[in-house]
Amino acid sequence: MTNTLTEAVDFISEIAVTMEQNYLCTDLENHWMPFTDNKSFKQEPRLLVRGEGIYVWNDKGERLIDGSSGLFSVPCGHCRPEIAAAVHKQLLELDYSSPFLRGHPKSFELANRLAAMTPEPLNHIFYGNSGSEAVDTAMKIVMAYNYARGQSQKNIFVSRERAYHGVNIGGTSLGGIVKNREAFTSVLPGVTYMRSTATPDRKFIKGQPAEGGEELANDLLHIVQMYGENRIAACFVEPIAGSTGVLVPPKGYLERLREICDQYDILLVFDEVITGFGRTGSAFAAQEFDVTPDIITMAKAMTNAAQPMSGVAVHDRIYDAVVNGSETDMIEFFHGYTYSGHPAACAASLATLDIYEKENLFQRARDLSGYFLESLFGLQEHPLIADIRGYGMLAAIELLADERPGRRGHDFQKRLFDAGVHIKTTGDAALIAPPFIIEKSEIDDMSGIIREVLDSYL
Numbered sequence: 241m242t243n244t245l246t247e248a249v250d251f252i253s254e255i256a257v258t259m260e261q262n263y264l265c266t267d268l269e270n271h272w273m274p275f276t277d278n279k280s281f282k283q284e285p286r287l288l289v290r291g292e293g294i295y296v297w298n299d300k301g302e303r304l305i306d307g308s309s310g311l312f313s314v315p316c317g318h319c320r321p322e323i324a325a326a327v328h329k330q331l332l333e334l335d336y337s338s339p340f341l342r343g344h345p346k347s348f349e350l351a352n353r354l355a356a357m358t359p360e361p362l363n364h365i366f367y368g369n370s371g372s373e374a375v376d377t378a379m380k381i382v383m384a385y386n387y388a389r390g391q392s393q394k395n396i397f398v399s400r401e402r403a404y405h406g407v408n409i410g411g412t413s414l415g416g417i418v419k420n421r422e423a424f425t426s427v428l429p430g431v432t433y434m435r436s437t438a439t440p441d442r443k444f445i446k447g448q449p450a451e452g453g454e455e456l457a458n459d460l461l462h463i464v465q466m467y468g469e470n471r472i473a474a475c476f477v478e479p480i481a482g483s484t485g486v487l488v489p490p491k492g493y494l495e496r497l498r499e500i501c502d503q504y505d506i507l508l509v510f511d512e513v514i515t516g517f518g519r520t521g522s523a524f525a526a527q528e529f530d531v532t533p534d535i536i537t538m539a540k541a542m543t544n545a546a547q548p549m550s551g552v553a554v555h556d557r558i559y560d561a562v563v564n565g566s567e568t569d570m571i572e573f574f575h576g577y578t579y580s581g582h583p584a585a586c587a588a589s590l591a592t593l594d595i596y597e598k599e600n601l602f603q604r605a606r607d608l609s610g611y612f613l614e615s616l617f618g619l620q621e622h623p624l625i626a627d628i629r630g631y632g633m634l635a636a637i638e639l640l641a642d643e644r645p646g647r648r649g650h651d652f653q654k655r656l657f658d659a660g661v662h663i664k665t666t667g668d669a670a671l672i673a674p675p676f677i678i679e680k681s682e683i684d685d686m687s688g689i690i691r692e693v694l695d696s697y698l
């Protein structure tokens with residue numbers, strides 16, 4: 241039944257999309273999908289064909305709540321006309337210009353805007369196209385900085401168990417997830433790992449655990465003592481480990497890492513690919529936790545995911561050592577991508593930052609966080625739940641594993657999809673991070689569907 245002309249048009253275009261998609265469904269073989277069980281997906285595809293606000297639609301015309309903002313990337317909601325218009329306009333004006341030895345105004349305008357959002361003195365922005373590229377770029381900036389000041393013996397990188405820093409060789413080497421490493425036997429040497437901040441005794445904690453931060457951070461001190469005071473180049477951490485299940489650091493943890501880094505001239509890098517752009521309630525987790533790193537990586541919500549883009553925000557002293565410390569008329573940093581600072585991505589990002597500002601979305605994320613977490617913690621007594629944790633608009637519910645860890649989580653995301661919620665799972669944890677524009681009633685709807693799906697296992 242349709243009531244208005246607009247609804248009728250919507251209805252017809254939905255049918256057209258469905259028909260077209262069903263036709264396309266007949267040949268899914270050629271696309272080798274990332275981080276996907278290709279064989280089962282192609283037998284039972286779950287295709288999305290449209291998005292608007294907090295919702296996406298599948299190829300059968302069914303509406304789903306996007307409970308993970310895609311992959312933590314769409315805080316403003318899907319298909320924002322302002323972003324689409326900015327990209328469209330840019331592509332008709334200047335679709336591309338070489339980022340090497342040439343520039344276009346928007347990349348500089350964007351860098352100024354980003355530098356104003358990152359903590360002082362992280363004022364220089366290097367562009368990439370993905371979080372993985374941002375991480376590998378950050379590693380190369382660390383190396384270039386140490387080379388420029390005659391400290392290349394500082395070549396040990398410190399990361400963490402259960403870390404996720406993307407999939408390029410640098411990020412894979414820093415990664416602390418077994419499955420993401422075990423087939424890739426030639427990653428970088430010279431990376432060592434602290435313990436994860438997740439400890440089995442802490443369950444059902446909203447926000448930061450109160451205890452144990454310093455003790456865990458002292459792992460970095462032990463590494464310094466093991467390799468020598470002058471060998472550690474950088475310590476990479478996600479302020480909240482996102483992809484491995486929203487592991488919120490205990491109070492004092494990030495602060496203690498900062499202290500040790502200062503003491504031993506180690507660069508502290510916050511990988512804010514998930515936590516950046518308001519997810520914690522502040523622009524960056526660095527501000528939320530009041531700890532200033534030397535480098536911040538960002539991506540995803542930088543363009544509301546409407547264009548691929550990432551950035552690395554760098555402390556003035558690092559930029560000065562590498563750039564101002566080099567000869568004039570010579571390239572200072574032999575690194576960059578064909579699409580670094582792509583005009584369409586810059587246009588998308590500028591339009592996204594405008595939306596964040598105009599709609600005060602970071603504050604909205606902060607204001608909604610209590611309701612959001614409360615709603616999920618309402619599932620705490622469910623017999624299938626092993627843990628719930630979260631901070632800001634980022635949370636995880638961990639299911640009790642069956643005899644094969646990860647199997648139930650994988651099945652859970654399929655059942656949720658079929659029941660009307662898209663949520664990313666990692667192992668047995670469901671990672672919940674809705675767009676900041678979500679309404680309280682929609683949070684209730686989402687939690688209600690999650691509960692129904694949990695009940696379907698009983």
Ligand SMILES: Cc1ncc(COP(=O)(O)O)c(C=O)c1O
Nearest residue numbers: 370371372404405406511513514
């Ligand atoms: C903390 C962190 N770093 C890096 C990445 C990699 O980003 P991308 O998938 O855009 O390469 C991710 C992706 O989720 C991430 O969460």
